Amino acid sequence: MKYFLHISLIMISLSLITKTETRGQEKMNSEQLKKLVLTEISTIKGDVAVAFLNLNDTSDSLLINENENFHAASTMKTPVMIEVYKQDASGKFKLSDSITVHNEFTSIVDGSIFKLDISRDSGDEMYANIGKQLTIKELVYDMITVSGNLSTNILMEIVKAENVTKSMRELGAQKINVLRGVEDIKAYEKGLSNTTTAKDLMIIFENIANYKIVSEDVCRQMIDILLAQKFNNIIPANLPKDVVVAHKTGSIDGIQHDSGIVYLPGGKKYVLVLLSKNLESNVKAIPVLANISKLFYDYIIEKN
Numbered sequence: 001m002k003y004f005l006h007i008s009l010i011m012i013s014l015s016l017i018t019k020t021e022t023r024g025q026e027k028m029n030s031e032q033l034k035k036l037v038l039t040e041i042s043t044i045k046g047d048v049a050v051a052f053l054n055l056n057d058t059s060d061s062l063l064i065n066e067n068e069n070f071h072a073a074s075t076m077k078t079p080v081m082i083e084v085y086k087q088d089a090s091g092k093f094k095l096s097d098s099i100t101v102h103n104e105f106t107s108i109v110d111g112s113i114f115k116l117d118i119s120r121d122s123g124d125e126m127y128a129n130i131g132k133q134l135t136i137k138e139l140v141y142d143m144i145t146v147s148g149n150l151s152t153n154i155l156m157e158i159v160k161a162e163n164v165t166k167s168m169r170e171l172g173a174q175k176i177n178v179l180r181g182v183e184d185i186k187a188y189e190k191g192l193s194n195t196t197t198a199k200d201l202m203i204i205f206e207n208i209a210n211y212k213i214v215s216e217d218v219c220r221q222m223i224d225i226l227l228a229q230k231f232n233n234i235i236p237a238n239l240p241k242d243v244v245v246a247h248k249t250g251s252i253d254g255i256q257h258d259s260g261i262v263y264l265p266g267g268k269k270y271v272l273v274l275l276s277k278n279l280e281s282n283v284k285a286i287p288v289l290a291n292i293s294k295l296f297y298d299y300i301i302e303k304n
Helices: 002-024 030-041 073-090 124-129 136-145 149-159 161-171 185-189 198-209 216-227 282-302
Strands: 047-054 061-064 098-100 133-135 244-252 255-263 269-277
Touching (some): 047 198, 047 282, 073 136, 073 198, 073 244, 124 149, 136 149, 149 161, 198 216, 198 255, 198 269, 216 244, 216 255, 255 282
Antiparallel strands (some): 047 061, 047 269, 255 269
C-alpha cells in the first residue's frame, strides 16, 4: 500500500512540474504583449505612442495612441530622403549632382535669414565643408546616419517641404506635416513645426520595406542608408547582434523617438514606431523605450 502511495505522489509531482514547464513555455499572445507594453509605458513620465506591424502577417499589429500628433523632430528626415529619391527618379536632378554646402536659410514666416548652430547639430562635421561641394547623395547619407541638420536644410531647399508632405499623402500617411527645415526659430515660436503620428510613420516604413516607393532598387538604397544609423540606443539597443534595424531617430528636449524596420535572421521582419513627448527626462525614457522594443522582438521570435 505504501509503495503505491509513493508512486502516486511521484506521478502527481511530475504532473505539476510538466504543467509548470508548459505554462513557462506558453507563447506570448497579442493581448499579453499589449499589457506588457502598457506596463512599461506607465513608468514613463510623459506621453507615448506605439505602432507595430508584423510584415510577415499584416493582420498582426499593435497600435497605442497611434493618431496622436507629435513634434516630428528628426523623424521627418525619412520623408525628406524619400522625396529626394523620388525627384531623382523623376529626372529633376541626379543624386550624383554636386551642391555647395552653405549655412544661410530663409524662415518660412517672413523670409528672413537664419543660420544653424553647430553646437545643436549632431552632424557637426558637415560644417567643415561649408563653401565646398558635396553630392546630393552624400548630404542624404549625413542627414540620416548622423541626423545632420545642415544637410537637411540644404536638401529641403532643393525638394521643398510641400512636395515632401504631398508624397507622404500619396503613400497613405494622412496626418504627417513637413512644413520646414530645422531650427527656424521664428516658425517654431509661431507653432509652425513638423508633426507626425506613429501610424503615419508606420505606413511610411511599411512602404519602404515592401519596395513600394519608386522601385525595389530605390527602396533598397534607402534601407541601406537607414541601416547605417549611428544612434542605436532605442529600437536596436536590447536586441541580439544578428538582428539589424533600418531606422531613424528623433530627439529634442522632452521628445524621444525611434522608427524603422527590424530584420530578424530567417526572414521575419516588422515595423516599429516609438514616439514620446512631454518627457520629464529623456535620459530616463530611453531605456524604457528600449525595453518596449525588446518586448516586440520577443513576441515575434515566439510566433510560429
